[in-house]
Amino acid sequence: MxxxxxxxxxxxxxxxxxxxxxxxxxxxxxxxxxxxxxxxxxxxxxxxxxxxxxxxxxxxxxxxxxxxxxxxxxxxxxxxxxxxxxxxxxxxxxxxxxxxxxxxxxxxxxVADAPPNGFAPGLQRNVRPNLQKLDLMVWVDKLLRIRNRVCRIEIGTRAAGTGFLVGPQAVLTNWHVVEKAATAGRVADLRCRFDYLMREDGARQPGVVLPLGDKALACHSPFSPAELTDHPAEPPPTPDELDFALLHLGEAAGEHEIEGVARRWIPLPAAAPALAPDDPLLIVQHPDGAPMKLAMDTQAVIGPNANGTRLRYRTNTDSGSSGSPGFSMDWDPVVLHHYGDPAWQAPKFNQGVPLHLVRARIEAGGQSGLLGP
Known part of the structure; x- marks a missing residue:
């Protein structure tokens, strides 16, 4: 009673x-x-x-x-x-x-916190306490805003990777996505295609294609030489090897209106994320150049590398996902996805660059004015 x-x-x-x-x-x-x-x-x-x-x-x-x-x-x-x-x-x-x-x-x-009584009946259990309950409308609204800020990186007419707005007129992607175009003097061939989506009826929404602006490749950081080998963590990447490229768009895409609301951008965090092993990680991406996809893994995080310049996780990606933003379950931006396990027959991890390190490197390079607040 x-x-x-x-x-x-x-x-x-x-x-x-x-x-x-x-x-x-x-x-x-x-x-x-x-x-x-x-x-x-x-x-x-x-x-x-x-x-x-x-x-x-x-x-x-x-x-x-x-x-x-x-x-x-x-x-x-x-x-x-x-x-x-x-x-x-x-x-x-x-x-x-x-x-x-x-x-x-x-x-x-x-086990230190196990119940001392075998007859204990138990109340409702929070079986996996690292998975918080989400306010549905808030969560979906954030997802829709992020959808507007992610783009496919193209070299000419060929899909090369993924990128995302980090300021009104700036897109972040991986250096290895644009390296060949940059070193061949073909930066003018780079394009950013926003709103490339699959509709419910199976038709593809072509989206909006924007060229780069006068600054084009505003700044970049190379990947680690070890990441071209079968042992990418030996030695660990240095703080100057963050595999990113900051692209300057020809117009302020972040100020474009989508259904009456400004597109805006994804702010880069200033501090390291509070992520624990097995925390979720969400990646919004253009895998294999396909219309935008969301990959979710609720037990994703493996952990940082030896010096904290990389984060490993289990969230699925494909070729073309390089340059995608990775988020916590509550849509806090945490990593720039850039790499997959070289053991391709039995892969165990994917890998990203912590975004707070990217932000610090952009600021140190004198390009903080391109970043949004």
């Missing part, structure tokens, strides 16, 4: 006075196996935390077990006993649930 709504407030207020949050966490773990902050948000005042906890166990019909455990820890408080009896007569009359001690181990080592 659920706790009566009118008793949640006095019971949570009393609980906050006589229990610490650490005790609340331990009691919850004992009877359910859940930790306190798997069930309630962090940062609430103590009373609000106990209120949220009581709401949660009441909704799961296991309030009697928790209240019985709480009463066993404060048996000589008549006010608390009266509140428990009114909230759950079963809890007031029942002894605390017996335990079956549980020792969860992995390879012989105890």
């Amino acid at each position: 659920a706790i009566p709504v009118e008793l949640i407030e006095p019971l949570s207020r009393k609980s906050a006075r006589i229990f610490t949050l650490q005790e609340g966490d331990w009691m919850l773990r004992k009877v359910t196996g859940d930790m306190l902050y798997e069930v309630v948000p962090r940062g609430l005042p103590d009373r609000a935390t106990f209120s949220a906890l009581l709401d949660a166990v009441s909704a799961s019909n296991i309030e009697a077990k928790l209240l019985s455990e709480m009463l066993a820890r404060r048996p000589n408080d008549p006010e608390f006993r009266d509140l428990v009896a009114r909230a759950s007569p079963e809890a007031a009359a029942s002894p605390p649930q017996a335990e079956m001690p549980l020792s969860l181990q992995v390879a012989g080592a105890a």
Whole structure:
């Protein structure tokens, strides 16, 4: 039987006075196996935390077990006993649930945060806590804005890679995407095709093609020589080997209006992203020159290389994806995709250049004026 709504407030207020949050966490773990902050948000005042906890166990019909455990820890408080009896007569009359001690181990080592009670029934589980729940409208709106800012890089009529706006009139891609054109004196042949998309009816939207402006190749950084071998991390790329090219467009594509809204650009971050192993990574790309695609992997991140100049991940890409932007699950830009595992028969990773390093190198090269705020 659920706790009566009118008793949640006095019971949570009393609980906050006589229990610490650490005790609340331990009691919850004992009877359910859940930790306190798997069930309630962090940062609430103590009373609000106990209120949220009581709401949660009441909704799961296991309030009697928790209240019985709480009463066993404060048996000589008549006010608390009266509140428990009114909230759950079963809890007031029942002894605390017996335990079956549980020792969860992995390879012989105890798991520190495992529940101590094998009989714990558990509340709803956040099975993979690194995957946050997303506000759907916010997430989709961000995706649509990013779609407007990614382009296919072309040399003449041939697709060469992917790029994206980083300022009103500046596109970022990989140096290796444009290197041959640049070294052959064919920079004028470079084009950026925006809005190249597949429609629902299967037709291809051709998009808008823009040439480069007077600065053309505003600045660049080469790739590492080792990245032309089977051992791309030996030695690691230096901070001056970031494999990027900043292209100056002939017009301010970032100010073009798409359905009445300015296209804008993807801002380059100034600081390193807070990414952990197995975090998601999303890549918006033109694989094999195809209409724009989104590749998602919710357990993507492998980790940085030895000196932090590269990030490895499992998100799928193809030839033509070089120069694509990579994002966190919440659409924070984090990497410039540039490379795939040379073990092509059984590849284990893809690789990108952290965008905060690219930004710092562009600023050091005196081209920060091309970047958007």
